[in-house]
Amino acid sequence: MSAETILVFNNLFAILTLVALGGAIGLLVYRAVKGPEAATLFGDKAIWLAFAVALVATVGSLLYSEAFHYVPCRLCWFQRIAMYPLTIVLLVGAIRREAVVRFYGLPLALIGLAISIYHNFVQFFPSLEGGSCDPAVPCSARSIEMFGFMDLPFMAGVGFIVIAVLLAFYTKASE
Amino acid sequence: MTQTKKPKPGAKDAKSNSTIWWIVGGVVGLGLIVALAMSIAGEEPVDASIGYGEPTVTGDPLPVYAAGQEDVSVGLTAPTVEGADWEGNPVTIEPDGTPKILVFLAHWCPHCQAEVPVIQDWVNDGNLPDDVELISVATSTDRLRPNWPPQTWLEEAGWTAPVIMDDQIGIVAGNYGMAGTPFYVVLDGDNTNLGRVSGEIGTAGLDQLVALAQSGGG
Numbered sequence: 001m002s003a004e005t006i007l008v009f010n011n012l013f014a015i016l017t018l019v020a021l022g023g024a025i026g027l028l029v030y031r032a033v034k035g036p037e038a039a040t041l042f043g044d045k046a047i048w049l050a051f052a053v054a055l056v057a058t059v060g061s062l063l064y065s066e067a068f069h070y071v072p073c074r075l076c077w078f079q080r081i082a083m084y085p086l087t088i089v090l091l092v093g094a095i096r097r098e099a100v101v102r103f104y105g106l107p108l109a110l111i112g113l114a115i116s117i118y119h120n121f122v123q124f125f126p127s128l129e130g131g132s133c134d135p136a137v138p139c140s141a142r143s144i145e146m147f148g149f150m151d152l153p154f155m156a157g158v159g160f161i162v163i164a165v166l167l168a169f170y171t172k173a174s175e
Numbered sequence: 176m177t178q179t180k181k182p183k184p185g186a187k188d189a190k191s192n193s194t195i196w197w198i199v200g201g202v203v204g205l206g207l208i209v210a211l212a213m214s215i216a217g218e219e220p221v222d223a224s225i226g227y228g229e230p231t232v233t234g235d236p237l238p239v240y241a242a243g244q245e246d247v248s249v250g251l252t253a254p255t256v257e258g259a260d261w262e263g264n265p266v267t268i269e270p271d272g273t274p275k276i277l278v279f280l281a282h283w284c285p286h287c288q289a290e291v292p293v294i295q296d297w298v299n300d301g302n303l304p305d306d307v308e309l310i311s312v313a314t315s316t317d318r319l320r321p322n323w324p325p326q327t328w329l330e331e332a333g334w335t336a337p338v339i340m341d342d343q344i345g346i347v348a349g350n351y352g353m354a355g356t357p358f359y360v361v362l363d364g365d366n367t368n369l370g371r372v373s374g375e376i377g378t379a380g381l382d383q384l385v386a387l388a389q390s391g392g393g
Contacts, residue, residue, distance in 0.1 A: 015208050126285040131374030132355035133284035141283050145321035
């Protein structure tokens with residue numbers, strides 16, 4: 001895989017992340033303005049959107065490790081552990097149209113988000129994970145840097161936020 | 176007699192239309208994002224050799240450094256390195272009678288990014304004695320990682336120590352047993368390894384390395 005191709009994907013996922021983050025913020029603002037009726041915006045499509053976010057994050061994660069040969073660090077693995085099952089859980093929940101899926105999805109999304117926040121924190125304060133960089137897979141060093149601040153854990157964190165927000169909307173719509 | 180509730184006329188069509196618009200909107204939006212990503216990345220291909228050198232290494236490699244354990248490589252003769260900086264000026268690590276402090280740096284490593292200005296300020300303050308040489312090795316270079324290329328970073332930091340550009344497989348780092356960056360090796364004038372340490376050491380650590388280099392390990 002050429003460096004130019006990887007750069008295209010870096011840009012693609014970075015822009016998707018910004019769009020998703022903007023969407024999540026927009027949804028929260030919409031909810032604040034409209035109140036409970038905002039939940040009707042997506043109806044049961046919210047769960048399909050949440051599944052799409054989890055799917056893109058999972059495929060992107062596998063693309064970086066298996067095709068681009070970025071070795072996931074320890075904290076990246078913890079985030080994968082939260083994100084990968086979400087793909088299956090949300091798909092099954094979407095097909096069966098079960099509101100109960102939020103009880104399975106939200107904890108995973110929030111745990112993943114907590115790890116992402118910590119991972120981003122480590123990248124800003126590297127001494128939290130020791131005083132040197134493992135040349136192969138350092139948690140404290142950024143694998144990529146888009147727009148001067150965005151690395152893979154930031155993208156994962158936004159994914160978890162969007163999934164959590166969509167699950168909250170789905171909850172309201174189904175009740 | 177039970178009556179079944181008939182759906183309102185057109186309700187199914189409206190739902191179907193809504194789904195179609197969601198799909199169309201999603202595909203168009205994704206297409207725009209892909210086009211934007213390709214246009215941003217659509218610059219001329221960069222010379223893949225930037226940031227790398229072609230150093231030659233002779234002699235037996237030092238074993239891999241293990242932090243927190245006794246360094247079994249102390250007393251062993253370190254390999255001789257013939258390399259060059261990014262402008263092609265030759266830089267060597269050889270038994271020329273001058274004790275040396277080697278520092279291995281990776282451009283993407285936040286600990287190296289923090290340590291470089293500390294080292295440079297320490298040098299600028301006159302703490303590096305004339306009888307000890309400081310040589311740096313730019314290693315683990317990766318174009319896709321932040322702060323690339325290393326020469327731009329070091330120039331902007333006002334780096335004055337000679338720099339050996341390591342090659343793509345990190346042959347110099349590998350032969351010196353580097354296990355993390357920043358990575359320091361202290362050699363006496365015969366290229367005998369007096370000690371190695373990994374991580375940020377600050378000015379106090381640098382003073383200790385100088386003392387070790389001047390003492391010859393005694």
